[in-house]
Amino acid sequence: MRILYKLLFLLFVVVVVSFLLRVVLFKTGLIYVTKKWWRAIEDCFHVYQSFKVPESNENMQENQLYRKVSVYLNSLSSLEDSDFTNLFTGKKSNEILLRLDANQVIHDNFLGAKVSWTNEIRTEKSFVLRVRKADKRRILRPYLQHIHTVSDELEQKQQRKELKLYMNINPFDNHERHTIGPWRSVPFTHPSTFDTIAMELDLKNKLKSDLESFLKAKQYYHRLGRAWKRSYLLYGNSGTGKSSFVAAMANFLGFDVYDIDLSRVLDDSDLKSLLLQTTSRSVIVIEDLDRFLVDKSTAVSLSGILNFMDGILNGCCAEERIMVFTMNSKDQVDPVLLRPGRIDVHVHFPLCDFSSFKTLASSYLGVKDHKLFPQVEEIFQTGASLSPAEIGELMIANRNSPSRALKSVITALQTEGDGRGSVNIGRRLLDSGLRKSTVDSTDNSGIFSKDSVAIKDIRKLYGLLRLKSSRKSSDFDSSMEQNKER
Numbered sequence: 174m175r176i177l178y179k180l181l182f183l184l185f186v187v188v189v190v191s192f193l194l195r196v197v198l199f200k201t202g203l204i205y206v207t208k209k210w211w212r213a214i215e216d217c218f219h220v221y222q223s224f225k226v227p228e229s230n231e232n233m234q235e236n237q238l239y240r241k242v243s244v245y246l247n248s249l250s251s252l253e254d255s256d257f258t259n260l261f262t263g264k265k266s267n268e269i270l271l272r273l274d275a276n277q278v279i280h281d282n283f284l285g286a287k288v289s290w291t292n293e294i295r296t297e298k299s300f301v302l303r304v305r306k307a308d309k310r311r312i313l314r315p316y317l318q319h320i321h322t323v324s325d326e327l328e329q330k331q332q333r334k335e336l337k338l339y340m341n342i343n344p345f346d347n348h349e350r351h352t353i354g355p356w357r358s359v360p361f362t363h364p365s366t367f368d369t370i371a372m373e374l375d376l377k378n379k380l381k382s383d384l385e386s387f388l389k390a391k392q393y394y395h396r397l398g399r400a401w402k403r404s405y406l407l408y409g410n411s412g413t414g415k416s417s418f419v420a421a422m423a424n425f426l427g428f429d430v431y432d433i434d435l436s437r438v439l440d441d442s443d444l445k446s447l448l449l450q451t452t453s454r455s456v457i458v459i460e461d462l463d464r465f466l467v468d469k470s471t472a473v474s475l476s477g478i479l480n481f482m483d484g485i486l487n488g489c490c491a492e493e494r495i496m497v498f499t500m501n502s503k504d505q506v507d508p509v510l511l512r513p514g515r516i517d518v519h520v521h522f523p524l525c526d527f528s529s530f531k532t533l534a535s536s537y538l539g540v541k542d543h544k545l546f547p548q549v550e551e552i553f554q555t556g557a558s559l560s561p562a563e564i565g566e567l568m569i570a571n572r573n574s575p576s577r578a579l580k581s582v583i584t585a586l587q588t589e590g591d592g593r594g595s596v597n598i599g600r601r602l603l604d605s606g607l608r609k610s611t612v613d614s615t616d617n618s619g620i621f622s623k624d625s626v627a628i629k630d631i632r633k634l635y636g637l638l639r640l641k642s643s644r645k646s647s648d649f650d651s652s653m654e655q656n657k658e659r
Contacts, residue, residue: 220306224313228298234490235452238317241324242300246290247272248327251280283316336361336423339431341438341447355447361430363420369536370414370421371529371561376520383518384426384495391493401492404482404515408463408500409522412562415499418522419458428495429455435465441477445486456495463500466507475507482515524558530582533561537568538575545579549586557586 228239252258252271259272273279275294280287286308291301304313338361367377387403394401407415423430431451438444451457465471466478480486482496503511503519510516525533527550534540564582571578 221303222306222309224302224304225293226300226302229450234449239298239300241320242290244324244327245320246279246281246292246300248323249279249281255279283319284312286312288312288316336427337429338363339429339451341431341433343437355443355450356431361420361423363417363424365417365420366424367421370417371525371532371536372414372418373528380518380520381425384422387495388426388493400490402494402496404496404498404517406498406500406503406511406516406519407522408503408519410501410524410560412560413522413524414561415522416460418520419456419497419499422495422497423456426456426495427454431455431457433457433459435459435462435471435473438471438473440472441474441480444473444477444481448481448486448490451490451494453493456497458497458499460499461501462498462510463502463506466510467505475510479509479515482510525561525564526558527553529561530564533564533568534575534579537565538572538578540575540579543575543579545576545583549579549583552583552586559585559589563589 226239226242227236230236246252247270252273255273255277257274257277259274261270261272262268273290273292275292278289278291280289282288286305288308289303291303293299293301304316337358339356339358341355342357367381370377383403391401407418409415419430422428429452431447433444433447435444438447448457462478465473466475498516500506511519530549530553531541531546534543559582563585567581567585568578571581
């Protein structure tokens with residue numbers, strides 16, 4: 174009987190000790206330390222081989238495998254077991270995303286083999302794959318193919334990839350020295366779309382069609398021996414919507430945006446390096462190019478800009494790119510910048526007309542028609558005008574009362590807009606054909622043709638004649654009224 178009691182007591186002691194050991198291991202984190210020790214001991218009996226996946230290839234261009242590995246690793250459940258993990262909010266307010274931090278390790282299993290990845294950041298960003306040599310021949314290629322498949326599926330589930338805005342950094346800025354590479358990125362969340370921008374509907378549809386045609390033209394460009402890119406010049410006064418149009422293009426195409434600040438570019442070679450490190454499916458933007466060239470406020474030469482636009486380097490960079498240059502006016506820049514091949518499509522952004530005003534009223538105020546619209550249209554016909562940004566700001570300030578907003582626009586047009594319109598009416602008529610947005614294309618293969626210039630001249634002349642006749646008729650009507658009064 175004593176033996177039975179001793180056995181029961183021994184069993185009780187074993188259970189209590191096991192329970193306490195489990196509590197100590199799991200509650201204090203010793204289980205993770207034990208796992209690390211066991212893994213270290215196990216590693217002593219295996220020979221490992223490492224494979225590095227750098228962010229950029231030997232041509233300083235994006236390594237597509239690096240992006241796919243990043244997508245795959247950030248989807249693994251074992252990411253939560255990493256010693257240090259970054260937390261970010263997703264597209265939804267209640268969505269939390271986990272991202273592997275620098276120099277941290279994550280483990281994975283494939284076909285019974287254990288592998289590990291290290292997010293290594295030293296002179297450059299890279300992922301390092303560590304696999305047992307005994308398993309290398311059996312799993313390496315299938316495992317990499319598995320990563321391709323999973324990452325493609327994950328990207329397809331997202332309706333579109335999360336767009337990014339890249340900005341070139343100043344290498345001599347102490348606050349930016351920690352950044353790897355010449356670009357710093359932030360999420361691109363600009364809400365502008367082709368539906369919200371104020372632009373003539375026919376022109377908007379032509380530009381959308383031109384972009385869609387470009388996306389499908391890879392084989393066509395290759396057959397011509399040309400780099401698969403298309404360039405746009407957006408010119409017009411400040412506040413006319415050029416930057417919003419760039420954002421609308423990026424959102425429409427699903428392309429990242431590379432915004433190049435020429436004041437931060439050291440020289441022509443630095444500009445070439447920036448171009449080399451852009452990726453495919455991107456919009457490359459240089460804003461206010463005329464200001465930099467006229468004021469000579471950049472270290473980049475005219476020759477460097479020309480080579481950036483259509484030099485041999487363009488054919489060596491990532492394809493499927495849109496290049497956009499904005500200017501306030503193209504009158505003061507060297508015409509060699511605007512020749513066919515460097516600029517494919519010229520888009521003028523004029524001051525606001527009545528058609529653009531109605532688009533703004535619909536977007537800002539939710540008003541498609543109003544009793545004050547005829548009065549606004551009448552003021553526009555006199556030549557008065559404001560920029561879309563100025564009108565939009567008035568509407569935002571009075572958004573709770575559409576009537577008050579429209580009255581404020583009428584007042585602004587009668588005061589600020591009237592003087593500006595009377596002075597510049599002749600120039601605006603010649604530039605934009607009664608302030609209608611115009612597009613000139615230097616690419617005869619596209620949807621726009623040089624033959625349309627003669628038609629535009631006729632329309633301009635007709636607009637001038639119609640304006641003069643309307644003024645004469647209004648003078649005649651006023652004189653008739655005065656005679657009646659007498």
